[in-house]
Amino acid sequence: MSMILLSSHSKYLLDILSNRVENAEGVDIERRWTEFSDVCYHIKGSSETPEFLNVSVSFPTPPEETEIEKGLPCGATEAVKVAYGVVVESIVPPDEGFSLTLKLDLSKLPKNKEKRNDMLVKIAAVREVVLGAPLKRILEHLASRTRAPAKDRVITLVHRPKECIFLIPREDKVTVIYPINFEDSIDTVLATSFLQDLAETRRSASLYSAPSCTWSSTPPAELDNATTESLSVNAGFFTFVILPRHVEGKKLDRTVWILSTFHAYVSYHVKCSEAFMHTRMRRRVDSLIQALDRAKPESEKSEECAENRSFRGMSINNIDNTFQSSKNMDHNSQSFKITDNTSQSSKNINHTFRSFK
Template sequence: MACFQRESPALKEILLKLYNAEKTMEIDHHLYEFGSVEYHIQSSPSDPQYAYLSISTPLLSQGVMLSHGLSHFTIQMVKEICSDVVEIIEPTKEGYQLTLRLDFAKILNSKDSEKVISEISALQAVILSTQLKEMLLSVNTQDTYQGTYKPIKLVYHPREPFFVIRQPKKIMAVFPMRFKDKSDVIIATAFFQELMDVGNSKEWSKAPPCCWSPIPPPELTGEPFEDLSTNGGFVSFDISSRHVDDKRVDKTVWSLLNFHAYVKFHVKSTRGFIQRRMRKRLEGLVQVLPKSSSEEEEEEEEEEETKKVQANAGRRSRRKLVILPKSKILKRKCGYFSRKIKKIRSRIKIHGFWRFRKRWLKMPKFSSSRGYTKLE
């Protein structure tokens, strides 16, 4: 079921066009809306006072269908809509369930003319609501205590039927939920569990008790398999007599008719919110990543510089703090100087050194009593 308003926006636009026209317009227009709803609007300059509106809408259930297509209760509710302006024409136009004659002369003279047009534009919502209202108002009748409680299948859209089951002192409304995407099933399941917890709390004790189950309830045993094959489970509400009194019946009926639309709107809004949050989070991460990499490099460089500075400072402090004796200092210097000299391969020539060597460094000659002979 789509999220439909009580008023038909397209029908209201055409009626306002007729209302605001200076002269009567020639109109023979067919209008189609979601849910196989069809409107036929006729207006002619030859009959400027009246316009004719025919409507064809699918019935919620064949159980309320009579020979003329609509129940007596529905006809009475339609007659209450601006009785001075709207008149039901019988027999109805062929192919339509209801034909109305609109007196535009009285609409023009009315103080709340736009309000009257809005009420006429909500005709299809009135027909749907009265059919379900007729079922809910039979909660306390004697018929509910007799016979078997067979589920009544209500169909506004072929893919979104729901069931109404009459039971003693209450009526049970069961909604099989179907979704196209797996992500929608996950969001809807969490929503149903939260709805069940909140609906059964003390704060909402006056609301109809809610129950969700992945399997069909026992009351739907024997129904066709295609009606019970779902991926979102089954949501049921227990409607008692206090929910269908004169003050609450309209609100209860409208909430049940729009339950599918409400769930789909919630799932779509939640999915959009999650996607927006993910995009913002991704944009934030993309902006942070290059900054973090450059900052990490700068931090590493700073750490290396600080380590070098600390190491140099430590060495300087050690040199300042450690005091060595003069003898060790001289040994270190001499050792360093000798290592340098060894690295030089060429001989050092000192002028006059040969005279000093001849005079003072002359090696003595030794003689031995033993003689040595060369071996051949």
């Protein structure tokens, strides 16, 4: 089973934006949907102003210890302005029930097709831009080897309901700790095994340049001051240590996204492992049934074939003869009694069909 990384943009949102750009006339549109980790989207546009679209996004409710600005993670508002420029305008206050509402002006998209597509992909990745803003700010300080504002202090981020990410920034590294929790006991066992194997794989010589990672069943010492609720997990704690070389240049955005969606990454592979085992078990059961069938004596197989004759295998003449015989049977026989009542006739025919099997 290959390790799949989730794409940073919403494919459904990208399809809607691309279709809107290609069809200049435009139509009235309104769509609502929810993606993984309870991130909800709402897009609305009018045929009267096809160049404008409103995109609203709702993110999971952060815990009390999370620092927020206007309902968004710290730095998210500035990150949106930097990422989208004049193409997108933030509407304050956002639509009711949503954390952020963006007004898109498609007429201000780049004329170059390649650059225009890149901008549409970036807009479809609004989740990464907003939720990854605090993490990106910290990693930018690490990349430039400057002092982070919250040096040596535990920073709490939320990317899943009731689950947090803990960051401990330092001048030469950033420690990222994930409390892993699953509701299903089988998922918990699979996740624990997966995380232990992931930490063990990192020790191979071919992965010496990858971030170091560890798994532990107890909270790391860095989380001594964290709330008890945040530390109530059943699949342990997974820790990454990010160094400056992991966030240099174009590596920064990819590292931010991978760290932001690590919970979803683990959940995805747990479900894949469970589905794989179910498939193997079904195949094993089928092979055992076939082995039992082959072990039956020939006489027993012949009797079984006679009992399991299907209606499909009979000719039309045989069916007509069977019905004719049933009409000539003794009227005292309840199973083949034919009356003028339609419902009773249907029951008798069904009974006859069953007798052919």
